[in-house]
Amino acid sequence: MKQNVAAKVYTLLEKAIVKNGFYIWDITYGKEAGEMLLTVTVDKNSEDGKTAEISLDMLSDLNEIINDILDANDPIPEAYSLMLESAGAERALRTDEHINYAISKNATVE
Secondary structure (H helix, E strand, C coil): CHHHHHHHHHHHHHHHHHHCCCEEEEEEEEEECCEEEEEEEEECECCCCCECCCCHHHHHHHHHHHHHHHHHHCCCCCCCEEEEEECCCCCCCCCHHHHHHHHHCCCCCC
């Protein structure tokens, strides 16, 4: 069910996130510290194709958009908390696409 929730949320959010100049790096849904947590991780490319800086104001604006979409569509039947975060320099590599991204950037992977 957790992967189904993440996939459903991805489908709901992708268009709005891209429209606002970001892309989804990852979405996870699971229990943390005794409560369900939906984590949406985003990144942003600059015009030269490199990763752009993401400010707290940008995340705050995007958080409002995401909350509106989730409230309108109610894709998760149980209570949960939303965490929106930037992928950051030390991002988790959980998928083949993530690994290919790191290879293309000549990133050091531990």
